[in-house]
Amino acid sequence: MFLIVGLGNPGREYENTRHNIGFDVIDFMAEKYNISINRTKFKGVYGEGNINGEKVILLKPTTYMNLSGESLRQVIDFYKIEKDNIVVIYDDISLEVGRMRIRAKGSAGGHNGIKSIIAHVGDDVFPRIKIGVGAPKNDLVSHVLGKFSKDERGLLNQVVEAATDATDTIMCKGVSEAMNLFNSFSAK
Secondary structure, eight states: OEEEEEOOOOSGGGTTBGGGHHHHHHHHHHHHTTOOOOEEETTEEEEEEEETTEEEEEEEEOSOGGGHHHHHHHHHHHHTOOGGGEEEEEEETTSOTTBEEEESSOOOTTOHHHHHHHHHHTOSOSOEEEEEOOOOSSOHHHHHTSBOOHHHHHHHHHHHHHHHHHHHHHHHHOHHHHHHHHTTOBOO
16 A cells, blocks of 8 residues: 655645645646545545555544644555655755656655654655755745746646656656656646
């Protein structure tokens, strides 16, 4: 069983913001693979289904970004999911809009959602997909809680689809293969 987690903040005021790109990927995956995100438990909303013969849970923590690890930990404990079978998808200000990076492990790099996950999982070794949201020109908080421009949204639609394909590759062929295939991805 795989746990696919998209990070973001709950509530209408955060929809389509840079910080919620992880939620956007989960919503896209749910639609593509016909998985209903309709259960509320584990401090999140989630759905269960199958992707290419693998049982998956698609999770959107509702703890707000900085406490994402609380939700993840509850799902891991309940379903006994191995760390290698977790994929976390989130925003990254160090990547330009239209880019993504896959990593098998690593530090939080200043991302509070990842800090929380590392603290609750007790390890930084889990696959992750970082989606570029661009560097802030001024205030970090207003940048990540801000909306994308129309042009940026067009690039992001391509990245969301690529992140979905990368997740599929991680599940079927492993994180190394996904890194080889997708770390050079750049939307046009």
